[in-house]
Amino acid sequence: MxxxxxxxxxxxxxxxxxxxxxxxxxxxxxxxxxxxxxxxxxxxxxxxxxxxxxxxxxxxxxxGEEWRMEAMIELMRSPVWSATEERREGELLGYADWMNDWWIGQRCPVAP
Structure with a gap:
């Protein structure tokens, strides 16, 4: 940080x-x-x-990034969790798109 x-x-x-x-x-x-x-x-x-x-x-x-704290709290209160929320969490934490893509591929693999 x-x-x-x-x-x-x-x-x-x-x-x-x-x-x-x-x-x-x-x-x-x-x-x-x-x-x-x-x-x-x-x-x-x-x-x-x-x-x-x-x-x-x-x-x-x-x-200057305080808005991320409230956005993360709101996200963590979500009653559902999917690849969309997983991606949003990564974005809020500051991970690059390719990192989020990799992580979601590991956590939320698409069935063949």
Whole structure:
């Protein structure tokens, strides 16, 4: 992100469920938030299939790319998931079309 190659990073786990190794990783991002180099947005939703848990999303974006955070949150709330949503996720994360094509080919192969 700091090289400007990727405009968005997205992490999700149960509220209070991020393992220590991930929390250390998130602290590295947060140092850059404190320095004003990237932005952070936290979002909470009901954890799918678990009424006792909340889903905690943490998103980081480059300045000027804040719109991607809200778009990603909205996308992740989609009740359906297909190659279209898979492609949109890749676009929001900043992957090139050829990368999305490859990934979708791996995740959503077309039946012969």
């Amino acid at each position: 700091l090289r400007g190659e990727k405009p968005l990073a997205h992490f999700a786990d149960a509220e209070g469920g991020y393992p220590l190794s991930m929390l250390r990783y998130l602290r590295m991002f947060d140092r850059h938030v404190a320095a004003g180099q990237i932005l952070r947005r936290d979002s909470f939703d009901q954890f799918p299939g678990r009424p006792d848990l909340r889903l905690h999303r943490i998103l980081y974006a480059l300045p």
